[in-house]
Amino acid sequence: MSETSYRSICICGGGSLGHAIAATAGNQGCHISILTGHPERWDKQITAFDCRDNVIQSKLIQVSSKAHEVVPKADLILLCVPGYLIESTLKKIQPYLSPRQMVGSVVCSNGFFWIARSVVGKNISLFGFQRVPFICRVREYGKSVDIKGYKSQLKIGGLNNPYLNGLASFFTKIFQTPTSVLNHFLEATLTNSNPILHPARIYAMLSAQTEETFDKEFLFYEEWDDKSSEILIACDDELHAIIQKLPVNPKEIPPLLTYYESTDAATLTQKIRSIAAFKGIKMSMKPVKNGFVIDYSNRYFTEDIPFGLLIIKSLGVLTDTATPTIDNILCWIQTQMGKEYLSNGEMTGMDIVHSGIIQNYRVHSEELFKKG
Numbered sequence: 061m062s063e064t065s066y067r068s069i070c071i072c073g074g075g076s077l078g079h080a081i082a083a084t085a086g087n088q089g090c091h092i093s094i095l096t097g098h099p100e101r102w103d104k105q106i107t108a109f110d111c112r113d114n115v116i117q118s119k120l121i122q123v124s125s126k127a128h129e130v131v132p133k134a135d136l137i138l139l140c141v142p143g144y145l146i147e148s149t150l151k152k153i154q155p156y157l158s159p160r161q162m163v164g165s166v167v168c169s170n171g172f173f174w175i176a177r178s179v180v181g182k183n184i185s186l187f188g189f190q191r192v193p194f195i196c197r198v199r200e201y202g203k204s205v206d207i208k209g210y211k212s213q214l215k216i217g218g219l220n221n222p223y224l225n226g227l228a229s230f231f232t233k234i235f236q237t238p239t240s241v242l243n244h245f246l247e248a249t250l251t252n253s254n255p256i257l258h259p260a261r262i263y264a265m266l267s268a269q270t271e272e273t274f275d276k277e278f279l280f281y282e283e284w285d286d287k288s289s290e291i292l293i294a295c296d297d298e299l300h301a302i303i304q305k306l307p308v309n310p311k312e313i314p315p316l317l318t319y320y321e322s323t324d325a326a327t328l329t330q331k332i333r334s335i336a337a338f339k340g341i342k343m344s345m346k347p348v349k350n351g352f353v354i355d356y357s358n359r360y361f362t363e364d365i366p367f368g369l370l371i372i373k374s375l376g377v378l379t380d381t382a383t384p385t386i387d388n389i390l391c392w393i394q395t396q397m398g399k400e401y402l403s404n405g406e407m408t409g410m411d412i413v414h415s416g417i418i419q420n421y422r423v424h425s426e427e428l429f430k431k432g
Contacts, residue, residue, distance in 0.1 A: 065226070067089075071092065074094065077167075079198055082120065083106045083117065092118060094130070098202070102123040105118065106204070108205050111207060111210070134161060137164070144362060144363070144366070162184070164189075168251070169368060170371070170416050173217075177421070177422075187227055190312075194211070195207070215247070216239060217243075247312045250308065250372070256295040260291040261291075264287045265278060274351050279341070279342055282333055282340075284332045292316060293316065305379040320332065343360075354396070356397050365390070367416040370401055390402050401415060
């Protein structure tokens, strides 16, 4: 397939990334349809306001809650949904897929590849991004979005997909960002972004706290401290110990100190605090009578634990790699969430079935360890 084959994109999900991709891809000439549970809230046009003072607009071809109305017409189906909706979304679209189409995810650290293989089978080509194209926030649902930051480059991986080079050229054009092809789908899955970034920060910020109610909302990044950096670096070290045992190129997943151009915890703290796109982002809290309490229904918990940090833990188990820092975070945070993923240090807790760990899906080890 050439890049001209991807004229029609069906975006599944109505979150910030769905809004931003609809605006940017549509503005570059793609025919955009949206599969969402709230079609009545969408306008016929979507607008993105970006950090470069651009106003990016696109018409939407169709917005629907019915998969049969939008999926068969698409060349690419792109999931922009949280991890806990990946499986149900794939099951919704699966009856209307054909081998001519490709199914992808804007986030792959949530176990997308093995969940998709389990649901849609081996005849559908899969693709996904290592890191999301934008840092963005919905301004007005179904109408507008703020793009707060762009990536300098993008990387995509695939499974059963011989068309990745053409796809990379296509995304380079529509996102106006250089996009390269990864050699293995695990290189897109094992990102050291949100799955360790958010839990490490939360653990550092809250695990020593005895209060449940606070007099202010914490700034997630602008008040980042060296303890958070130290825990994040320890998690990253454990992730890279796992990576060393998998058929991936470690250079495609650089250590966080390299990625953030830092040398130690102190310089990493300074770097994270200085990122403009992170300004104003708060810890997930909700107001109560006497102040604020942590909102454990936020995606920092519902996404980044069962469909983030636990996935890294599951690959640690598969490769017999110790993950003591990650284990400590999981044991503490599952208690705060009222969940049980680990029991006596093992992935046998009652809630582990509601996570994206690879052991929950029909993926054989030979598939995991072979190239591509």
